[in-house]
Amino acid sequence: MSYFAPESRQYVHPEDISPAARDWWRGAVIYQIYPRSFQDHNNDGVGDLVGITSRLEYVADLGVDAVWLSPVFTSPMKDFGYDVSNYRDIDPTFGTLEDFDRLVEKAHSLGLKVIIDQVISHSSDRHPWFAESRLSRTNEKADWYVWADPKPDGSPPNNWLSIFGGSAWHWDGRRMQYYLHNFLTSQPDLNFHNPAVQDALLGEMRFWLERGVDGFRLDTVNFYFHSQTLQSNPPVRPEDYSASTAPAVNPYNLQEHLYDKSQPENVEFLKRVRALLDEYPGSTTVGEIGDAQHQLEVMAQYTSGNDKLHMCYTFDYLGGEYTARHFAEALRMTKEKAPEGWICLAFSNHDVVRHVSRWAPHGHEGRLTNQAALLLMTMRGSVCLYQGEELGLTEAEIAYDDLVDPYGIEFWPEFKGRDGCRTPMVWHAHVRNGGFSAADRTWLPVPAQHLAYAVDQQDNVANSTLSFYRAVLRFRKEHPELVKGDIEVIEGTPEGVLAFTRSLDGRTLFCAFNMSTEPVDYDLPEGLSPTDAGAPGSDGQLTGTRLSFGPFGAYIASIS
Template identity: 55%
Template sequence: MTPAKAPNDGWWRGGVIYQIYPRSFADSNGDGVGDLPGITQRLDHVARLGADAIWLSPFFKSPMKDFGYDVSDYCDVDPMFGTLDDFRALLARAHALGLKVMIDQVLSHTSDQHPWFDESRSSATSPKADWYVWADPRPDGTPPNNWLSVFGGSAWQWDTRRGQYYLHNFLVGQPDLNFHNPQVRAAILGTVKFWLDLGVDGYRLDTANFYFHDAQLRDNPPRGRPSGADAESKTFNPYDWQFHRYDKSRPENLGFLQELRALLDRYPHTTMVGEIGDADGLQRMAEYTAGADKLHMAYSFDLLGARHDAPFLHELLSRFGTIVGDGWPCWALANHDVTRLATRWGGASPDPRLLRLAAAMQLSLRGTPCLYQGDELGLPEADVAYEDLQDPYGISMWPQFKGRDGCRTPIAWHAEAADMGFGCARPWLPLAASHRALAVDAQEADTGSLLHFYRRLLHWRRGQPALLGGEMQLLPAHAQVLAYVRSTPVERVLCAFNFSAAPASVVLPPELGSLAKLPASGLEGGRIDGPTLRLEPFGGLFARLD
């Protein structure tokens, strides 16, 4: 008998998610690493900002070869971060503040120190022998196919105990689970249920398109060495030289996502957002969110690159509207895997107006915005010296790629404190000197700061139904300005943003009707001149259409 669906109030549709990277948020015990009690002590900051939910990057037991994305026990907290009781306390405090709690689920792979893998590698006849992806070598001893690891080199590692290769799409210490085995899927669903029973409100699913592999282990077709605009960013890693047809984004993924959704549907007001790492992220997003029986939301990497000019954004959103249909997106401009937004879009000296414009656009798109800790402060990418690097990806790819440490350094809470209020004078990654003047307390004291802008914008947005859940219609493409209309049956809101360093004007179609500028959003640099919008460099406006 199929269990009845629990009620779901859809809070996640248009709700704002705030990502917390636990290692770098707040250190409560002075060991140099952020922890769950530290997060609990700082949750007021997130609540005051106006977010609706937090997403916690992994805090499960792990050898930390990939900083928690290599799980050795799905159902316990790593002592580095605290205890299960600490998590319960965090959950209770978040809920008391009106914040939902979403946690990161790393389901496609485990740590090589997980008991499941210990048993699987022990023997080809063990009860868990096929819980991971094992394969014999080719006759010449080389790996069974040409699949590559995201972190460089072959995706196959020789294991002397089994006398076979095992698949690892990421680090050698992150063996991939065999989702073709129903026992594996059942065990994974059991770990998901564990946290639902504790009271979590949802999940961010890491590498949600990596669960299944091609059972025939066919070679990926060649894509060729990147050239032109892609050459500089992609030649350092041959992973991008293949079409990843057989090692990820397999059609079987859809069935497992349906199993996951059926489980979450038994718990009230829960949600899932999936990370889609694919060359055609929008197509995968459409597949994974269509039909209300798989993911509630998904995000791709389309807005996590450096390009942000108006024609690019218009083309992306136009394609999204054509492909995704009834699917619901989650829009992230930053996270723990990419260069910080201020530097990626603004360069060495980001214009504060651009950072406000980016926030206004993100928070007015149709979908659910996901902010990364420090976005609200405008933190630039930290310059981490080679000898201080922690990220294995950066260490192996240096100097062409410096890894992800620059976006993971500790948050600055107090400008004058030696430890910037993080909790330890020598944290796991160096404190960034460029962050000191942007600390939370410094921006609290300045009503014109980016932090205050984010607060005004988020709280104002809550009173705009068209921005929370309305439909979206793009206006014609413009060389400088991205503009669209968000609408419900009872109201329409025009959103316009000048993504250039020069003034811009846009003549609006007469069928839009008359305009009245909406007050109190905090967005500046735009005015209405009859049927024409006049936008200052990096200026924008929100206007009600009559």
């Protein structure tokens, strides 16, 4: 039997595909591109595929392994592409299928894999499937979405909530029923309990694999199935309360989401996804898990063995505190609850406040930025970098009149939404709109304060954040133990210090971080004889067995 190789778009024999080519994703660094904000080629104020293609050399020069494109499918853009109305075409905002093919070809020529966002838990209400489903209770696609009768008093069937605010149920006067939407009312949930829906969605994924993509980032992967009993969720216990999935002002956090997501049936569907991907050796999946109370358990279920997802990411690192205690606990719990799983680590993305603004105390922005980069590249897992992270971009302040994110508009002003992390990339400090676009107005404004961080202000500048990221990426690739090695958290460190080892094939690196604003001395564990490994940002001073750090200092050393 022959297999399809996405990169070459040719069918090859299994013995011609090396283990390294199949396993490239394990420990890879993936650069997330938010297409609306990366590069505008046609000067309409919105980024596009041709613009992205023109900047791929920059991405490759960073030293990353792959790009992840947020959705570019046909969409009414109520949620900026996360509401898909045609899974097999490119929205005219971004270009054409031919533009997409040229992007993939260019990326592959530069040694970059291409991962695309696949949003299948829900579609747009403009999708033909939903248009047919809502016509009657008896048509061919009547049960392709989640429909339910009202309670006798006309109220929704249960207490499930939408992440974007209000009930997760919306009344439809045609069918005289409610339909489920975990997000906007214009994003109805597909009914994965229907095998025909699963078949159709797998067919949509195959379409892109045949076009040469190397994998999928699966949006809200634990939202695919709901409980068919439609049982109401219980309130969350105070000790289990977490605002990592939704902002603290959102009542969504007050429920324990036992019945509206993370259902056991999802595992069997993910096996079907993996079987499809296995027909395309070297392709991969990254699942997004949004489940504040059970995220590590869900990650373990979804990534254990070799028959489900390749990797997942949770909000432990995207939404948690920047403290040694938090990270040590997260690393321990990941190893304990998902020993066979593989995590994809990220500190920033298109849904959360940029991590420099989220974590850095005033006056320590530069040191925290560099330490966070080094920490991210030394923990166990694959890594996602979000565009502009390598420049040290901070969260932008967006005026209410400029907001476009429905999430922020709903919860303003306590939660300002996601626009602040989605502003256009800055390429040139002294060019209109930072070199992103020549349009009179861009879809989101280019923050004036970001211009000083532009690529042309940092490129080939020895002490710039951009140069630091490039150096850290090189260091990671030079040390296989950081890419695929085991991790062991070191106990008994002083307050504020995180320490762990990374080991592979007899090689071990010792990694220590002072994650506080105060200098710290650390007496190394007995028998540890490290030798400075020459990592960028490794500025701790070792005197005998005493390690001294400044605020947000780090020390990376080899252990013989």
